[in-house]
Amino acid sequence: MDKVKLIKLTCDLMYLTKEEKKMYNGEEGPAVAKCMEIIVALGDIYGAKRLVDISSAQISGVSYKTIGDAGLEFVEELAKDAHVRVPSTLNPAGVDLKIWRELGFSEEFTQKQLRIVEAYQKMGISTTCTCTPYLVGNVPMLGSHIAWSESSAVCYANSVLGARTNREGGPGALAAAICGKTAEYGYHLDEERKANLVVEVDANLAGSDYGAIGYMVGNKVGGGVPYFKFQKAPSTDELKWLGAALASSGAVALYHVEGVTPEYKDALKGVDVDKISLGRSDITEARQKLSTTTKKPDLICLGCPHASLEEIREISEKVAGRSIKNELWVCTSISVKAAADRMGYTSIIEKAGGKIVCDTCMVVAPIEELEFKVVGVNSAKAANYVPNMCGLEVVFDDFENLIDFEE
Numbered sequence: 001m002d003k004v005k006l007i008k009l010t011c012d013l014m015y016l017t018k019e020e021k022k023m024y025n026g027e028e029g030p031a032v033a034k035c036m037e038i039i040v041a042l043g044d045i046y047g048a049k050r051l052v053d054i055s056s057a058q059i060s061g062v063s064y065k066t067i068g069d070a071g072l073e074f075v076e077e078l079a080k081d082a083h084v085r086v087p088s089t090l091n092p093a094g095v096d097l098k099i100w101r102e103l104g105f106s107e108e109f110t111q112k113q114l115r116i117v118e119a120y121q122k123m124g125i126s127t128t129c130t131c132t133p134y135l136v137g138n139v140p141m142l143g144s145h146i147a148w149s150e151s152s153a154v155c156y157a158n159s160v161l162g163a164r165t166n167r168e169g170g171p172g173a174l175a176a177a178i179c180g181k182t183a184e185y186g187y188h189l190d191e192e193r194k195a196n197l198v199v200e201v202d203a204n205l206a207g208s209d210y211g212a213i214g215y216m217v218g219n220k221v222g223g224g225v226p227y228f229k230f231q232k233a234p235s236t237d238e239l240k241w242l243g244a245a246l247a248s249s250g251a252v253a254l255y256h257v258e259g260v261t262p263e264y265k266d267a268l269k270g271v272d273v274d275k276i277s278l279g280r281s282d283i284t285e286a287r288q289k290l291s292t293t294t295k296k297p298d299l300i301c302l303g304c305p306h307a308s309l310e311e312i313r314e315i316s317e318k319v320a321g322r323s324i325k326n327e328l329w330v331c332t333s334i335s336v337k338a339a340a341d342r343m344g345y346t347s348i349i350e351k352a353g354g355k356i357v358c359d360t361c362m363v364v365a366p367i368e369e370l371e372f373k374v375v376g377v378n379s380a381k382a383a384n385y386v387p388n389m390c391g392l393e394v395v396f397d398d399f400e401n402l403i404d405f406e407e
């Protein structure tokens with residue numbers, strides 16, 4: 001079908017403005033045309049009536065471990081003449097861009113990884129290399145339309161900030177960033193943001209319990225929208241862990257928390273939903289399911305999603321003046337690490353034998369090429385991903401139960 005007919009067909013299914021038609025038919029260059037085709041194709045598949053302007057993007061498809069040579073060639077080709085039109089941040093890479101050699105990663109992998117990051121930077125994407133863009137300045141407003149990928153970031157933006165994005169894949173988010181637009185379907189629409197399951201949690205929760213709850217409920221609702229009733233209001237870090245787990249065991253992109261999240265008041269209006277209750281025994285069962293071994297971990301990886309400054313402060317307090325027996329990595333962004341350096345938390349953790357690892361994480365880095373056998377994590381998402389993505393055993397527990405100190 002030639003271009004004109006295709007536009008006609010597309011216009012029947014979706015309304016394109018004059019400006020958007022120009023972008024679509026190549027008047028703004030081949031890269032924009034290619035990206036508009038991706039966006040319009042997604043819109044046609046999901047029944048969008050129009051495109052919507054976006055205020056920011058979060059781009060995944062960064063680690064050489066996940067995108068390989070094909071992905072490297074795709075981004076280098078696009079970077080020849082594409083540039084983003086909205087503030088865009090980048091997902092974690094496969095290595096810490098500064099201390100990769102100290103961590104034991106290979107020169108060959110790192111060189112390819114640096115080419116990928118360079119190509120994204122050439123397109124004007126901020127090479128933040130973190131899955132917590134909302135901690136480094138990419139903080140979309142309530143009701144704003146965005147195009148984010150990285151499932152935990154998508155869940156946080158929709159649920160905690162009340163911004164509007166679907167679970168974009170790498171290409172979809174990148175295309176949207178280059179065009180400044182995305183197709184208006186799914187979570188961009190009011191009617192898709194209603195809850196479809198009420199979850200009453202009759203237990204006093206702490207730390208990694210939130211990940212265990214998210215893991216269980218994600219399995220139950222798949223791509224649904226859970227509405228939580230907790231005994232006390234979770235912190236933003238606890239909401240971050242909850243959403244990451246919901247998004248990794250299910251395909252949850254939005255949840256509501258009664259009395260806490262910005263859209264909870266309308267989430268149950270006009271819908272008739274099922275209710276479930278979860279208690280301590282359910283949480284205990286989920287926690288057991290998330291570990292694949294009872295062996296002591298030789299590598300402890302915290303910061304999935306990337307650690308906040310508050311998390312790093314708490315870790316530094318727990319290790320201050322002690323000497324750690326196992327290897328400890330605290331994964332975070334360069335921005336949060338800069339603040340941890342200034343506050344002295346980094347030197348406390350390093351003096352105890354730990355490392356603050358930036359730009360990457362225990363899932364998208366090739367840790368399987370290092371000498372570790374058992375990874376200890378306090379993130380249900382990491383526990384869910386490490387066995388499949390790294391082929392290593394995993395122990396899921398709170399930090400204080402994972403760490404081994406010299407006497």
Ligand SMILES: C[C@@](O)(CCOP(=O)(O)O)CC(=O)O
Pocket residue numbers: 059060061062063066067091092131149150151152170248363364385
């Ligand atoms: C491993 C994961 O957290 C990030 C994958 O990142 P990337 O596709 O390598 O940029 C997957 C996800 O949940 O989006």
Ligand code: SF4
Pocket residue numbers: 092131152244303304305306331360361362363364381382385
């Ligand atoms: S696996 Fe965890 S740490 Fe890695 S990118 Fe995803 S949320 Fe972030």
